[in-house]
Amino acid sequence: MSTRIPRRTIAAFLGPAVFALAVVGIVPLLYALWKSLHYFNLTKLAQSRFVGLDNYAFVLTDWVFWQAMGRTATLFIIAVPVQIALGLVMALVLHRPGLTLWKTLTRLSLVLPMATTYAVVGLLAQVMLNLKYGVINQMLGWIGIDPINFIGDPTNAFLAVILWDIWQWTPFVALVLLAGLSTVPPEIEEAAQLETKSNWTILRHVQLPYLIPSLVAVLILRTADTLKLFDMVFTMTRGGPGAATEFIAVLIERVGNRQFDIGMASAQSIIMLAITIVLARIYLRLFYREVR
Amino acid sequence: MAAPLQRRGLIAEGIVLTLICLFCVFPFYWMVTTSLKTQVVALQSPPAWLFTPTLANYWEVLFEDKVGRSLINSMIVSISTTTLAILLGCPAAYALARFEFRGKTDLWFWFITNRFVSPVVLAFPVFLISREIGLRDTHLALILMYLTFTLPIVIWICTDQFRSIPRELDEAAMLEGASQWRIFRSICLPLAMPGVAVSAILSFIFSWNELLFAYILAPKAAKTAPAMAVTFMEGYNVPFGKIMATSTLIVIPVLIFALLASKHLVRGLTMGAVK
Numbered sequence: 001m002s003t004r005i006p007r008r009t010i011a012a013f014l015g016p017a018v019f020a021l022a023v024v025g026i027v028p029l030l031y032a033l034w035k036s037l038h039y040f041n042l043t044k045l046a047q048s049r050f051v052g053l054d055n056y057a058f059v060l061t062d063w064v065f066w067q068a069m070g071r072t073a074t075l076f077i078i079a080v081p082v083q084i085a086l087g088l089v090m091a092l093v094l095h096r097p098g099l100t101l102w103k104t105l106t107r108l109s110l111v112l113p114m115a116t117t118y119a120v121v122g123l124l125a126q127v128m129l130n131l132k133y134g135v136i137n138q139m140l141g142w143i144g145i146d147p148i149n150f151i152g153d154p155t156n157a158f159l160a161v162i163l164w165d166i167w168q169w170t171p172f173v174a175l176v177l178l179a180g181l182s183t184v185p186p187e188i189e190e191a192a193q194l195e196t197k198s199n200w201t202i203l204r205h206v207q208l209p210y211l212i213p214s215l216v217a218v219l220i221l222r223t224a225d226t227l228k229l230f231d232m233v234f235t236m237t238r239g240g241p242g243a244a245t246e247f248i249a250v251l252i253e254r255v256g257n258r259q260f261d262i263g264m265a266s267a268q269s270i271i272m273l274a275i276t277i278v279l280a281r282i283y284l285r286l287f288y289r290e291v292r
Numbered sequence: 293m294a295a296p297l298q299r300r301g302l303i304a305e306g307i308v309l310t311l312i313c314l315f316c317v318f319p320f321y322w323m324v325t326t327s328l329k330t331q332v333v334a335l336q337s338p339p340a341w342l343f344t345p346t347l348a349n350y351w352e353v354l355f356e357d358k359v360g361r362s363l364i365n366s367m368i369v370s371i372s373t374t375t376l377a378i379l380l381g382c383p384a385a386y387a388l389a390r391f392e393f394r395g396k397t398d399l400w401f402w403f404i405t406n407r408f409v410s411p412v413v414l415a416f417p418v419f420l421i422s423r424e425i426g427l428r429d430t431h432l433a434l435i436l437m438y439l440t441f442t443l444p445i446v447i448w449i450c451t452d453q454f455r456s457i458p459r460e461l462d463e464a465a466m467l468e469g470a471s472q473w474r475i476f477r478s479i480c481l482p483l484a485m486p487g488v489a490v491s492a493i494l495s496f497i498f499s500w501n502e503l504l505f506a507y508i509l510a511p512k513a514a515k516t517a518p519a520m521a522v523t524f525m526e527g528y529n530v531p532f533g534k535i536m537a538t539s540t541l542i543v544i545p546v547l548i549f550a551l552l553a554s555k556h557l558v559r560g561l562t563m564g565a566v567k
Binding site for chain 2: 005007009010012013014016017018020021023024025027028029031032035089090093094096098099102103105106107108109110111112113114115116117118119120123124126127128132133134135138141167170171172175176179217221224227228230231234235249252253256257262265266269270272273276277279280
């Protein structure tokens with residue numbers, strides 16, 4: 001039975017949410033689009049003027065912008081495979097039967113890093129990775145490694161961000177993959193275990209097909225979150241030393257908030273948004289087909 | 293069966309599990325212990341594992357450094373935006389779950405796409421607009437902007453929850469002559485409470501953690517706790533104990549909520565790609 005619902009009723013249910021999200025989500029976007037066509041610097045308001053697509057032309061050929069994009073991509077390319085590899089190991093261990101209480105505790109502890117305030121994660125890095133007073137360098141000393149200047153050296157700072165990203169998001173990947181593993185029908189898994197003793201064969205031929213949706217979800221979500229990455233880096237290195245850890249969101253914040261060039265920052269963020277939306281559409285195509 | 297081999301396997305598994313726990317929990321252990329150190333102890337090299345704990349850092353940050361004030365700001369903003377997201381999101385989720393109309397899929401896509409929009413895209417235009425209309429440095433500006441991520445989460449999780457309620461219930465009520473609003477209020481919403489609670493917890497966590505909007509839109513009076521933590525890093529003499537005391541205060545409420553909603557946190561972070 002399907003009753004016709006009057007349009008008025010539908011509008012009454014949806015209207016407030018649509019209106020609110022349009023005001024906070026779309027109006028600022030249109031304003032950014034408008035500003036991106038202007039020279040608009042908060043410290044030089046008198047020089048404000050319409051410049052057409054000049055900002056876009058500048059950004060698209062700007063070495064600094066593409067370097068920041070490149071850094072963001074590099075972070076993704078190094079961190080995400082490590083997160084998937086470690087996360088898969090964690091998920092496989094947690095998926096095995098036995099030691100139930102122990103596993104419940106482990107699963108609870110896995111929830112902590114991803115919920116932690118990202119800004120605090122960056123501060124923790126400052127304290128734990130400090131050259132002289134940091135506990136990580138102390139631990140490296142125990143196994144005979146000289147202290148590493150994590151925050152002060154460009155290459156090491158980049159590595160430190162990768163390390164910390166891995167700390168915060170590996171547990172997330174592990175839990176997503178664990179959810180994927182639990183979609184494997186137990187009969188199939190048990191039948192496979194009778195056939196072969198090799199865990200690798202089971203993973204490759206039985207579990208992997210069920211893990212594909214989770215893996216794709218991880219890839220796309222990590223892409224979106226890496227493009228967004230700001231809080232942790234900002235409290236950890238402020239994008240430095242030099243520009244060593246200036247990822248795309250940190251660059252845009254610097255241009256807009258510390259150089260006050262809001263026209264340019266708007267153009268940069270619109271270009272980043274375009275990239276994000278392309279990725280989001282792919283993601284939604286892949287996962288939300290079942291919407292009726 | 294080779295029993296010793298199996299036992300060895302169990303021990304290995306236990307060790308792996310312990311390592312995973314340590315990996316996740318150790319930074320928190322270090323955060324809390326550092327927060328209990330005086331500046332002198334905190335600046336020992338190599339770092340001290342055993343020391344006499346003190347609560348002095350907590351007193352200082354709470355009462356001298358206005359961290360207490362920023363925690364209250366965070367509380368006001370997070371609770372308000374969560375309430376607002378629930379009030380606006382639940383009816384919308386109900387409509388998406390129950391009604392058929394043109395453009396439904398597109399609307400749904402649009403709601404969910406907000407999950408992917410970086411706050412840095414919206415922060416500057418909102419900064420300019422809020423300056424114009426006098427909302428700069430107010431709780432209201434943050435409460436409204438946080439809807440960009442809390443509303444999609446509420447809509448996603450509650451749509452799913454409303455769909456799981458059998459339609460026979462509504463149909464029976466409709467035959468009795470109940471209006472849609474009444475069916476929503478008196479039948480579906482009470483049954484959807486678990487989903488509403490989960491989405492409220494997730495909204496709270498995400499608003500509480502937010503830094504970028506807070507940092508740009510609320511520099512003084514409405515400054516939230518994460519933005520407050522940033523200011524400690526300015527200057528040369530970095531007060532490790534105080535930073536970690538502030539961090540501990542910020543993180544505790546979030547961790548409690550995260551553990552309460554631990555089964556659903558991943559669902560919230562993936563917007564339901566993973567159940």
